[in-house]
Amino acid sequence: MKKSIFFIICVAILSLGFIQDQLDKELQKTIQSEQLTPPQKEESANPDKIELGRLLFFDKILSGNKDISCATCHHPTLQSGDSLSLAIGVGGKGLGSIRKMGKNRLRIPRNSPEIFNRGAEGWHTMFWDGRVKQLEDGQFETPAEEKFPQGVENVLAAQAMFPVLSRDEMRGRISDRDINGELNELALISDAAPQSVWRALMNRILKFEDYRQLFQKVYPEIPLKKLGFQHAANAIAAFEAEAFTFEDSPWDQYLAGKENAIDLSAKRGALLFYGAANCSSCHSGNLMTDQKFHNIGVPQFGPGRDNGKPYDYGRYAETGEWKDRFAFRTPPLRNVAITGPWMHNGAYGTLEEVIRHHLDPEKQLQNYDPTQLEKQLQKTYKGDEQSIGMVVETLDKQLLNAQALNDDQISDLLSFLKSLTDSKVTQLKKMVPQKVPSGLSMEEDLSRATKSY
Ligand code: HEC
Ligand code: HEC
The missing domain is CATH 1.10.760.10 (Cytochrome c-like domain)
Incomplete structure (x- = not known):
């Protein structure tokens, strides 16, 4: 009896170690191909x-x-x-x-x-x-x-x-x-x-x-x-x-070679982020942003901006190009887990909703619940068919390349996003x-x- 428990524990430890090793190997490959390096601290000014x-x-x-x-x-x-x-x-x-x-x-x-x-x-x-x-x-x-x-x-x-x-x-x-x-x-x-x-x-x-x-x-x-x-x-x-x-998050430590800086779930999340979930096609490189503009279908509310009122057309107001309607610059993601509410207008109050939004923007836009906003802003939500139709029209096609994710995978992505928080920022x-x-x-x-x- 004792022997068999001992045996089971050994197998469990060994296979966990094996999974860790496999994940680390895969992740190292990804890190190399994405050319990710730990951030370099710039010289301080006087x-x-x-x-x-x-x-x-x-x-x-x-x-x-x-x-x-x-x-x-x-x-x-x-x-x-x-x-x-x-x-x-x-x-x-x-x-x-x-x-x-x-x-x-x-x-x-x-x-x-x-x-x-x-x-x-x-x-x-x-x-x-x-x-x-x-x-x-x-x-x-x-x-x-x-x-x-x-x-x-x-x-x-x-x-x-x-x-x-x-x-x-x-x-x-x-x-x-x-x-x-x-x-x-x-x-x-x-x-x-x-x-x-x-x-x-x-x-x-x-x-x-x-x-x-x-x-x-x-x-x-x-x-x-x-x-x-x-x-x-x-x-x-x-x-x-x-x-x-702030560039010393657990993920940055992992990039610098410390293999146990992040846990298994965050490692699986990182592989999704740079792989099947396609996040890194926009949140790319060391800064985690391509600094380009994408319409990912975020709900419209608020007073609107300049000539676009009551809408905020984002990049379109700068370029006048149709494809830029409702496009906003990809935000960087270091420390993102603690900087809500998220998106260019703070449409979402949880990071999980932000991820779910990316996975099916059109549906999330249709089903957006404005009661999560302050009362004052709820009245300004543009949830009518015409407004939603306008936003959907120039939706970024890259979002459609992602594979559907199950709840465990979403939870792994969340672990990865949380591993981007430098403990000193609080x-x-x-x-x-x-x-x-x-x-x-x-x-x-x-x-x-x-x-x-
Ligand atoms: C097509 C490009 C694109 C892809 C692919 C993409 N994002 Fe984004 N992401 C954006 C843009 C653009 C915004 C801001 C949109 C806005 O506010 O209108 C954003 C916002 C975010 C935010 C909120 C950040 C903040 O500070 O408000 C998070 C978190 C995020 N993305 C994570 C992800 C994850 C995780 C994935 C993969 C599942 C992903 N993104 C895939 C372009 C992209
Ligand atoms: C009333 C609130 C408010 C005040 C005051 C304010 N900001 Fe901002 N800041 C914002 C908003 C809102 C944005 C985004 C605006 C946009 O993109 O159109 C922003 C954008 C920025 C950005 C750009 C970040 C990025 O990722 O593009 C920086 C940097 C910044 N502010 C620094 C400052 C500095 C420095 C001051 C003082 C001189 C200042 N802000 C005053 C609200 C404010």
């Missing part, structure tokens, strides 16, 4: 520049009404996002899932993305619709066109030039007054003169001695008068790259400065921004 960027990132002085900072929508304690489906800009109050809209304001039409690892080499396309891009020759393609200044150091800095121009995100409306009841001079400037907004912002920022000193330390060769907002943006980007780069509170040079308040009461993913 500490004064990072500190200047940090203060600017948290300082509401960058917003017209002095009521919102970059951190409001990309908070370190909210995994560099805001936990909302659609962001709440100027006029809003509070942080995270309890943030409230201001009176007579509209929601921002899109989800605040996490901003992890955007300083990594190879990033060239910013925003869900890719409206900021760095081209191969190093030039930037941006909505400011020829008004975009010289001296912007990288694509992350190029991105940082734009939230301050957006009336709904940070700048405010012409008739707005700031939190002290004073004129909002940024809002008075015409939308056609971004340079004037950037200049007016620098006038604001350089009124504070602490900022003057820091800018001089970071840019000793440039006289204060010659500094432009691009110099602020370079510092913000340096801070973002330093603070939000400990970012220390990044929040004690105070900012303008003396304006920072986001109050972090402990109440409760909903976490």
Whole structure:
């Protein structure tokens, strides 16, 4: 009796070991053919520049009404996002899932993305619709066109030039007054003169001695008068790259050769991701995104964007090409398990639904349940036949190549996605400065921004 139990245990251990070995072998082959390598940490910028960027990132002085900072929508304690489906800009109050809209304001039409690892080499396309891009020759393609200044150091800095121009995100409306009841001079400037907004912002920022000193330390060769907002943006980007780069997830450790960093289920999930489930045809390479645009049939809701209202046409608004209707840039996936709600508009509150959506987008779109959204947004859901028909029309064909998956396989894919979380990303509170040079308040009461993913 004893002998036979001993025998069974031995066989079990041996065969488990054999399965592990087989999986590891297959996975190593995949890793080689996909040319995946553990991320390389870029060199840190100079500490004064990072500190200047940090203060600017948290300082509401960058917003017209002095009521919102970059951190409001990309908070370190909210995994560099805001936990909302659609962001709440100027006029809003509070942080995270309890943030409230201001009176007579509209929601921002899109989800605040996490901003992890955007300083990594190879990033060239910013925003869900890719409206900021760095081209191969190093030039930037941006909505400011020829008004975009010289001296912007990288694509992350190029991105940082734009939230301050957006009336709904940070700048405010012409008739707005700031939190002290004073004129909002940024809002008075015409939308056609971004340079004037950037200049007016620098006038604001350089009124504070602490900022003057820091800018001089970071840019000793440039006289204060010659500094432009691009110099602020370079510092913000340096801070973002330093603070939000996390590349030591269990999967990264596995890529670096540590075979037991992820479990069997995650290994099976990785094989599906790079194999039968076809995920890596879009979430490809070391950044886990092709930085291209695909319509994967995400339900439409919210105020809509620009000329497309009440719809958000995504990339189509940039290119005017029919195939780009409802296409959005493939998001990267490191730390994705904790950065919900997911998709360009936060349509889904669980990662499992996100996977199920990809496997049968048309059906998921037809059956989407808007009651999972905040009440305010439920009313804006476009679930009528015509809207759904429009979205389905330009659906990406690549989604159809995936094999149908059973529940165990979906659970393996989930394990793989969870293995992309670096354990350090949940400990970012220390990044929040004690105070900012303008003396304006920072986001109050972090402990109440409760909903976490
Ligand atoms: C009102 C909320 C809000 C504020 C304030 C805000 N953002 Fe964002 N951020 C967003 C949203 C929403 C998007 C996506 C918009 C889009 O794609 O059209 C975004 C996109 C980004 C991206 C692009 C990420 C990617 O993957 O393409 C970066 C980087 C970023 N923001 C940094 C900043 C910085 C720096 C500031 C301050 C100068 C800032 N944001 C202010 C909401 C906000
Ligand atoms: C055809 C290209 C394509 C394929 C194939 C694909 N995805 Fe995606 N994925 C996208 C795009 C594009 C989005 C964002 C769509 C949107 O918001 O409208 C996305 C969104 C996601 C998100 C949400 C990320 C976030 O930050 O909101 C996850 C998770 C994800 N995909 C995982 C997967 C998995 C797992 C597979 C394989 C089963 C897969 N994807 C296959 C293009 C693709």
